[in-house]
Every structure is written in structure tokens, then in C-alpha cells.
Amino acid sequence: MRAKSFVTLTVALVTLLLVLRIAQPPAIRANDKKHEHKAAHDHGHVHVPAPLEYADSHVPLSVWTDPAQIARGKEIFTARCAVCHGDAGDGKGPAGLALPLKPSDFTDKNGVAEMRDNYWFWRVSEGGQVEPFKSKGSAMPPWKGELSVQDRWAVMAYQHTFSGHQGPHVPWEHPESLKVGRDIFIMACVPCHGVDGKGDGSVAATLSPRRAPQPRDFTSADFKFRSTPSGNLPTTADLFRTMTEGVPGVRGPMTIGLRAHRVMPSFRHMPPEQRLEVLEFVKSFNRGFWERDDVKTVCLPVPPPVTIERLARGKQLYADAECFACHGEHGRGDGPSAPTLKDARGFSITATDLTKRDRFKNGARVDDVYRTLMTGLAGTPMPSYGDSLEPEQAWDIVYYTLSLSDEAANTTDSAR
Amino acid sequence: MIRFSALLLVGWLAVGVAGADEAPISGTVKNVDTSAQTVTIETTAKSKTREVTIFLKPGAKVVKFARPTEPGKSGFVEQSLALSDLKPGWLVSIETKHEGNKEVADVVKVVLER
Numbered sequence: 001m002r003a004k005s006f007v008t009l010t011v012a013l014v015t016l017l018l019v020l021r022i023a024q025p026p027a028i029r030a031n032d033k034k035h036e037h038k039a040a041h042d043h044g045h046v047h048v049p050a051p052l053e054y055a056d057s058h059v060p061l062s063v064w065t066d067p068a069q070i071a072r073g074k075e076i077f078t079a080r081c082a083v084c085h086g087d088a089g090d091g092k093g094p095a096g097l098a099l100p101l102k103p104s105d106f107t108d109k110n111g112v113a114e115m116r117d118n119y120w121f122w123r124v125s126e127g128g129q130v131e132p133f134k135s136k137g138s139a140m141p142p143w144k145g146e147l148s149v150q151d152r153w154a155v156m157a158y159q160h161t162f163s164g165h166q167g168p169h170v171p172w173e174h175p176e177s178l179k180v181g182r183d184i185f186i187m188a189c190v191p192c193h194g195v196d197g198k199g200d201g202s203v204a205a206t207l208s209p210r211r212a213p214q215p216r217d218f219t220s221a222d223f224k225f226r227s228t229p230s231g232n233l234p235t236t237a238d239l240f241r242t243m244t245e246g247v248p249g250v251r252g253p254m255t256i257g258l259r260a261h262r263v264m265p266s267f268r269h270m271p272p273e274q275r276l277e278v279l280e281f282v283k284s285f286n287r288g289f290w291e292r293d294d295v296k297t298v299c300l301p302v303p304p305p306v307t308i309e310r311l312a313r314g315k316q317l318y319a320d321a322e323c324f325a326c327h328g329e330h331g332r333g334d335g336p337s338a339p340t341l342k343d344a345r346g347f348s349i350t351a352t353d354l355t356k357r358d359r360f361k362n363g364a365r366v367d368d369v370y371r372t373l374m375t376g377l378a379g380t381p382m383p384s385y386g387d388s389l390e391p392e393q394a395w396d397i398v399y400y401t402l403s404l405s406d407e408a409a410n411t412t413d414s415a416r
Numbered sequence: 417m418i419r420f421s422a423l424l425l426v427g428w429l430a431v432g433v434a435g436a437d438e439a440p441i442s443g444t445v446k447n448v449d450t451s452a453q454t455v456t457i458e459t460t461a462k463s464k465t466r467e468v469t470i471f472l473k474p475g476a477k478v479v480k481f482a483r484p485t486e487p488g489k490s491g492f493v494e495q496s497l498a499l500s501d502l503k504p505g506w507l508v509s510i511e512t513k514h515e516g517n518k519e520v521a522d523v524v525k526v527v528l529e530r
């Protein structure tokens with residue numbers, strides 16, 4: 001009897017071990033995915049978002065299908081990448097087989113579809129030498145020192161061909177690459193910005209009916225808070241800053257229940273990677289983010305010291321540039337033109353009361369005010385002075401503007 | 417039957433233990449000591465970066481993969497290198513075994529020459 005129990009127990013144990021062995025997942029892939037298990041688990045795959053410095057590294061649409069680029073990419077891939085990723089792009093190159101973290105398999109069309117272009121470019125550029133890949137032991141070398149931006153695009157275009165997808169590798173072709181961001185957007189942003197990101201959510205109309213500011217229409221070209229020149233779309237870092245800081249309201253508690261009278265709440269509490277995910281989804285409403293050739297930002301010089309002379313010059317420039325017309329002689333937002341101001345959508349808009357720093361929508365730090373002055377606030381009457389003011393003159397106005405506020409003591413004490 | 421089952425279990429455990437002791441690691445070559453037949457690499461795993469010195473077994477190979485020179489042939493061919501050919505900065509992968517207090521290996525594969 002005891003012998004029979006022992007045999008039963010042993011057979012059960014061995015069977016269990018065999019099952020475990022068979023069920024053991026294959027080695028982790030370099031892109032953190034176990035795509036072989038998608039059908040079984042149907043979890044979808046989550047690629048970490050590209051960091052801010054790569055978030056605007058979108059590949060020009062034409063590159064993905066340009067035969068010359070693909071040919072150039074093949075040449076580079078064959079010489080430098082195939083030893084690990086394999087000539088067939090399946091991650092089974094002779095050197096890759098022995099790596100603890102398996103190279104990406106570009107024939108895995110689901111995995112490729114979920115890999116955003118800026119993530120891909122980041123991986124090719126930095127390799128596995130950045131987190132979270134470094135901690136996982138990725139052996140992928142960084143190529144940014146050896147391959148030009150164009151060559152990295154070309155390699156990606158060739159790698160993309162292994163997936164079998166025809167056409168550019170963009171979010172509107174691969175909505176699954178935005179799943180995480182879309183889920184967050186639906187939960188956190190749709191009430192104001194609407195399902196289609198047009199700023200027409202169900203709550204939007206109740207925020208300040210028939211008055212600006214209204215929730216941003218992400219499909220339009222007008223983005224107020226930018227570090228880019230007038231007429232340009234913002235950088236992802238600009239969007240990240242707005243999302244993190246929120247936007248203060250102009251006339252008291254326009255959004256009941258949200259602290260600090262904000263038109264848009266701060267999402268500082270949301271983990272940065274989730275903010276990046278939702279911004280990738282937000283950008284997908286506007287193809288212009290993929291169609292711009294280059295992302296130029298307004299140069300932000302180091303703020304100079306504030307002096308009595310600078311404040312005097314700033315006061316004169318404030319008058320010369322007719323800032324008083326909207327903001328008023330004393331900066332209270334009560335200039336002669338203020339009652340007539342309208343935004344691009346035809347809504348009445350209030351000139352910012354410069355004596356209340358907590359109402360500066362684009363931030364009240366010296367660099368924030370400088371950026372606002374030099375880029376303007378698109379879609380509002382606030383113009384860009386980037387073409388008409390020298391940086392020194394801009395700093396003069398910035399410091400004078402800040403000296404008008406209730407909290408001016410901190411800014412101007414040293415000058416007095 | 418008892419003997420058979422026990423043998424199966426012992427065999428399984430032995431295979432499991434042996435398998436667990438082998439692990440591929442990859443990293444950057446930091447130092448090569450041809451007299452001691454060792455390669456020291458810097459490797460990162462589980463968020464920790466460390467230097468590991470690997471002792472090459474007698475007859476161990478250092479190989480790299482290159483394109484065949486014969487016309488019409490594709491793929492890669494294995495090329496043997498001397499240990500002294502390995503240079504600091506190169507990326508390698510090594511299947512190591514733990515023997516005594518040492519990490520030992522039969523093959524060092526060059527992933528990237530830099």
C-alpha cells in the first residue's frame with residue numbers, strides 16, 4: 001500500500017514538473033514581450049513610452065515606404081544588425097541566440113504594431129544601455145554615435161518590412177500602439193476634451209459657457225502653451241508641462257471642486273510614464289506631429305539679473321509694445337481693448353490680470369513668462385514677440401511684468 | 417516500479433540542477449588575461465551591474481560571426497579568434513557554468529566589435 005502511494009506520488013510529481021517545464025515561457029525578448037503568448041493571455045503588450053527627449057522623434061511618413069531608404073536600411077541592417085536579429089529579422093541571428101535577453105523579432109507583426117516609432121527610434125539610438133533595458137541585461141548597442149538620424153530611420157524602415165505591414169508605421173495604422181494612453185484618456189480627459197479630442201466633451205460646455213478658455217481642440221493647429229515658434233505645434237515636453245502643471249483659471253472657481261481655480265487640473269499625481277502614454281494618444285489626433293520636418297524651439301537664454309534700469313526699460317517697452325491695450329496700464333487686465341477680446345473660436349476672452357501670478361496660464365516663473373512673450377498664445381489675442389523683440393528686451397518686459405504682481409517683492413527686491 | 421519512478425525523479429532533478437547552473441551572460445569586455453585564460457566582463461542583470469571574471473576551460477573557443485567570403489553563400493560563418501584578439505569594449509556573450517568558486521566557459525561569442 002505504501003509502495004503504491006509512493007509510486008502515485010512520484011508519478012504525480014514528475015508529471016507536475018514536466019508540465020511546468022513545458023509551460024515555462026521562452027526567454028524574455030529584448031522588447032520585453034512574450035508575443036508567443038499573446039493568444040493565450042491576450043493581455044496586449046505594453047512598451048514603455050519613449051522618454052521626453054525622444055518623444056518628438058517621429059519618423060517622416062515617406063521613409064517607411066521609400067525604396068531608396070529601405071535599400072539603405074537593408075545595407076546597414078545586413079552589416080550591423082543581422083548578426084543578432086538574423087537575416088530574416090526574426091531575432092535568431094547567430095550572436096543573438098546566445099544572448100540572455102533575446103533580440104527583437106521583427107517578423108512578429110503584433111509586437112511591431114505595438115512599437116511606436118519614437119520608441120523604436122529611441123531603442124535603435126540608445127540600445128539597451130538605458131533603463132529599463134539595461135537592468136534587464138539587454139546587449140543591444142547604442143547606434144546614435146555611429147549612424148546618422150537618417151540612417152537610423154532607414155534601418156527602421158527595413159526592419160519594418162519584416163512585419164509584412166505595408167504603409168507608414170504610424171498610430172492611425174496601428175491603434176493598438178496607443179491602447180494604454182487611450183484608456184487613460186477615456187477615463188481622465190474625455191469629459192472635457194471629448195471622445196475625438198475636439199474639446200467638445202460633455203463637461204466642456206458647463207465650464208464657462210460662451211467664454212474662453214475652452215478645452216483644447218487637439219485636432220486644430222492652435223496650441224497655446226508652446227516652446228515652439230508661432231504657428232508651430234508644441235513639443236511633447238510642452239504638452240507634458242501643461243498636463244503636469246494644469247492651467248489656472250482667470251476668474252475664480254470656474255471648475256468647481258478642482259483646487260486652485262484651475263481650468264485644467266494638474267495631473268502631477270499621475271505617474272510620468274502614464275502621462276507620456278496619454279500624450280502619445282493626444283498627439284495621434286493631429287497628424288501634424290508626424291508631418292513636421294523638424295521641431296524647433298524658441299531659445300531660452302539664462303535669465304539675467306534684475307536691476308532698476310531693466311525694470312525702467314521694461315516699463316517703457318510695455319508701453320511701446322502696447323501691452324497696456326489689453327493688460328491695462330497697471331497690468332490688471334483692464335486695458336481699453338480688453339472688453340472686446342475674442343479667441344480664434346469667437347469666444348470672449350479675458351486679458352490676464354498680471355497682478356495675479358496664480359492666473360498666469362502658462363506659468364509665472366521668469367522662464368515661463370519669457371516663453372509666453374516669445375511664442376505667444378496661439379488661438380488667443382496674445383501675439384508672439386519672437387520676431388520683434390531682442391532677448392534682452394524680452395527680459396526687460398518679463399521682469400517689469402512680474403514686478404506688477406502682488407508677489408513682486410521676491411523678483412524685484414534685489415533691484416530696489 | 418518504485419525503482420523506476422525514483423530513478424526518473426533523480427534524473428529529472430539532476431537535469432534541472434545542471435540546467436539551472438548554466439546561464440548565458442552578456443556584457444562588455446573589461447579585461448583579458450591570456451596567461452590566466454580569463455575574461456572579465458561588465459554585465460548587468462536584475463538591475464545590478466557587476467564585473468565577472470570567467471575562466472576559460474582548456475580548449476575553449478573565442479568566436480565571431482562573419483559573412484562567408486565564398487560567392488553565392490549567405491548567412492554567417494563562425495570564425496575562431498585567439499583570446500588575445502578580444503579587446504576591451506567589445507560586446508560578448510558567454511554561456512557560463514559555476515564550478516567551485518569559478519565561472520567557467522567553453523565558448524566566448526563576440527556580439528559586437530567596438
